[in-house]
Amino acid sequence: MTTAQVDPAVHPAAHPAWLPEAAFAPLGSRRIAVEIAEREWSRLEAEVAATVRAEVEAAVATHGGAVVTPDDAPDLVLAVIAHNDRDAEAFTVARTNGVTRVTAATPRGLLYGLFHVVRLGEAAFEHGDLDVERHAPATSLRMLDHWDNIVVHPAMGQVERGYSGGSIFYDDGVVREDLSRVAQYARLLAASGINRVAINNVNVGPLETRLIDDLLPDVVRIADVFRPYGITTHVSVSWASPVRLRGLPTSDPFSPEVRQWWAGAADRVWAAIPDFGGFVIKADSEGQPGPFAYGRTHADGANMLAAAVAPHGGLIHWRAFVYNHEQDWRDRKTDRAKAAFQHFAPYDGTFADNVIVQIKHGPLDFQVREATSPAIAAMPNTRVAAEFQVTTEYLGHQKHAVYLGRQWSELLSFPYWGEGSATMADIAVGRGPGGHAGGFAAVSNVGDDVFWTGHPFSQANLYAWGRLTWDPTADPIAILDEWTGLTFPGAPAEVRSTIHTILDESWETYEMYTAPLGVCFMVYPHTHYGPSPDGYEYTPWGTYHFADRDGVGVDRTVATGTGYTAQYPEPWSSVYESVETCPDELVLFFHHVPYTHVLHSGKTVIQHVYDTHFDGLERVRSSIAAWEAAAGEFPADLAARVTDRFAEQLRSTTDWRDIINTYFLRKSGIPDAQGRTIY
């Protein structure tokens, strides 16, 4: 696999993540036939075909197998054949007479099939006959967004919310000469199921604005590295591009000059990269420019860009993360949670066909626990993408061991109209009421860190994200097992069991020791790491708990609060409106209640706070004990990193426990029923 080789001078020891050589041993020791029908393949398909061949050749060269013809007693046949699967990325796998057979309609499908066989390992060759099993992705829109900047920001660093070093794409100020690590990344993504990558931050600086202009040749180079792995390149653009790049006096979407400028820009981009994906845009949000400045709507803005890219088959990912970040904490009726729905739902049905409205999974901002976004269910006539965050901005900065597969799975399966109804995932993949598909997008968590993700176990989040975009109904713990099997091939059983002990319920553990019962944002402003109970309580970014000596929580009811519950369809609107029916884990998200309010669990709110914070730390201690007992079974460099991270997690978790408990004890004056130490 020469294209994925990493230049050791530049990246001395990039960790192989879930594609170590040993993971290819079961496949690489076999006799393998690759058949790819001669057709007029697109450049992408042709290059992916070459990738499949190269992967197979590298594997057999390493592990003693052979590339053979179909007639020469193969153990495995990988074949692109003419068939009528309308999904170009689908593949089938079957086993007959001791031969495992993977077929697909395209090289892309075959590449996914190849990685499927890698995942199966020996199991792919052990069984007798197996019926044909078809695998197809839930959506063709399986995207990662990079928040990488070309320049290193003096305060934010190079990767916004990046906890894994610098960018793999950019040196400070320029696109890297050596993109070999991007190639390795592309290969990892293909093996997890991702097929689209946006290569720069949605907060687009002056230099990054030029990616669709004089820096376009650099984008071409990056796209060339992604293409052989079936990955389409997207770019985040600035709404102000016509002003910044050409000195136009306006970015008004109704200005003929502006429309013309964007059409010309799209022409140039697609001329350079004919299979380019499209533009991602954050407009009128947190200081980014947008159509509001000209009295236009987000539909006006999105449709103007959509018209420019439509002739090329391009997409516009238009982010719905629009809210007033200069609100007044004194005004308890203003509710940031209501913003996306208010800004976008009224325009349902007015967006062009190639616009995808990209909506965060919750109404706030990737909290450990918040309600699901009602906006996602409010736009049946719009292509909606559900947006997630693989990087752990609010979940421990890849210093805490937190596996997010279970959180995502729970969110993706949220039935918006009640038990058995269409889920968040259904809506995103086009099986919602309106049948429009926007797919999935998430913020990547990788950087030029040797382990890619800071905490080596955070690799599992990136892997799980890819797998869940392919199949949102997959069991996240089974995905974790897959990741473990690939990342630590041939490891003893303790490795797998230790990973389970540490990660299976780590999301719930993190919730326990941080913000309770749907209270959000009890973090340090700006960094979003570590406990600061009042950190956001009096800021223009929104207010999240209103804790006083009597009670805590945000009243979002129609009856007495901000009225946010009305944004949900039934039954949730009623379920959330009533403190009697609201689930415990969201009670403070929807209601302001006394500390003595009794939860469905039978505990009071205040005792729940104390118990979960004491218990959360104990769970972290158990994880550490499990780690210490098994660390010797892991590779030494990886083990050293994990040990370091656990030291920080223990320190930080102790902070969380004591600061949150002390904060609420000082406010409520109610002692812990178990008499434990609260400072």
Next chain:
Amino acid sequence: MTTAQVDPAVHPAAHPAWLPEAAFAPLGSRRIAVEIAEREWSRLEAEVAATVRAEVEAAVATHGGAVVTPDDAPDLVLAVIAHNDRDAEAFTVARTNGVTRVTAATPRGLLYGLFHVVRLGEAAFEHGDLDVERHAPATSLRMLDHWDNIVVHPAMGQVERGYSGGSIFYDDGVVREDLSRVAQYARLLAASGINRVAINNVNVGPLETRLIDDLLPDVVRIADVFRPYGITTHVSVSWASPVRLRGLPTSDPFSPEVRQWWAGAADRVWAAIPDFGGFVIKADSEGQPGPFAYGRTHADGANMLAAAVAPHGGLIHWRAFVYNHEQDWRDRKTDRAKAAFQHFAPYDGTFADNVIVQIKHGPLDFQVREATSPAIAAMPNTRVAAEFQVTTEYLGHQKHAVYLGRQWSELLSFPYWGEGSATMADIAVGRGPGGHAGGFAAVSNVGDDVFWTGHPFSQANLYAWGRLTWDPTADPIAILDEWTGLTFPGAPAEVRSTIHTILDESWETYEMYTAPLGVCFMVYPHTHYGPSPDGYEYTPWGTYHFADRDGVGVDRTVATGTGYTAQYPEPWSSVYESVETCPDELVLFFHHVPYTHVLHSGKTVIQHVYDTHFDGLERVRSSIAAWEAAAGEFPADLAARVTDRFAEQLRSTTDWRDIINTYFLRKSGIPDAQGRTIY
């Protein structure tokens, strides 16, 4: 005054501050004789003599006077004569037969006398005969410390706690080629009384460490600019210099190699600048290296440096700002306020004669209201400097109009052993129990801002600092009048009255709307601007209020608290120990009391909080009204800047009022007795 001319290409319009040309009109329109006896003057005195002559020549050239001989009917004689005043900086002023006569033993004294005549204005020439009046500074150690870095720090900027732009000494990375603005600054300082400047931050980075090494020629250039104004140059050094600069394996003060290295370094520095002042050092503090690493004391460290500089007559300013900045907020017995005393008092009498222990005026960190430092009174056998902060780190970042003369005056006159006893100023100038003088030092507030200090009115703080170092007993409001008269010569009476309305009680106003009753640090961590009531409450930097639903304050008593009160001599130890005798303004600094505790004022603590916050904002509004009525009488560019600053002050003060009131209402549950709106 060519040396003080500012290159207009570099600094297009640096404000003249308190030395506009017009301030020299009364003097410059006279017939002036300058007599400086021929003697073997030092280089500094010779250059100051030239400065006096140049000042006189420039003034008469501008304002129509003449330089004459003593026999040619002068209105003013400025004479250096042989007399036996043992204070080289002293001067006398007298008036006989219509001639005003200023004499001094040195050119330096004469320069101060000249500026005295400028301050007097027409009054210097209006009276009949006046008896000889002698003016001498309280101390020869009247210092400003610059926290300027050569390099621009990506987060802190160039000037640590600098709110006035970049450094006047340094471009990013190098000492400025054009130091003309430094010359203008030197002139302003001489006219206010300052005679020593440390030119770089006490947090010494790798580049700044080299100021005593290969960058020494740049220090020579800066010293050359200061010298003609009678100002001695000092440099902040890193304890780790031998390691950083020469790769020695240690900075142990007992290592012969280390001692030898420092002696050699001092030799080189004084060879280049024979009248160099000495080294300032922050050791073992907030992450800076120091002798603790080698098991040595601060006396060991200071005395080692002192030995190196003693042969050259150099001084070591050793900062006593040493505390544990990794303390545990859970531990209510640890008290940062106790640190300086604990670290230094035991070593009283062991410091070398040329060591000055520089102690902040309070035990914490330049808060709007904190107790006076007991360490200052605890070292009768040590030269102690009282350290202040002209830059308003905790007092509004030169965005709020806050005049500090009254605060400093109150602190300087604090009688450590009770009414009529030696004051803080007495101790600093050598009139304390031990008779050792360490003088005064303060952090400068200037930058390359056109008005020098961000808020134009913050110039008054710099001026007042200089004047108070010369005479700590001076009336701070009279100093403000002096500043106004010089800065706005010939301005209508409204200018003076407006300045008084805005600034006279602005320190008290700032205290009202920020942290009440001696509570400290209710600011945003790191920036120290804006209200964050719990900002430091759970941090390793120290904990400052312990507010809960029942009460607030830090118990620093011997009886039940941290025992800090025992660090004071009587009567203060007893006064502070008892909540009955503790002054209201410090009650929460020394005691934890219920919100219903009744102050000597007759109000409860909680009502005091509400009232001062409501009233504080009203006082700001009154200042703004006064400003708006008189803004037209001020120069337009200055008025525009002040108007901008007031807009921010109003916004910020409103934040303070509402956030502090809401914070305490939520905690205490006690409504405002006057029923005003608290959110």
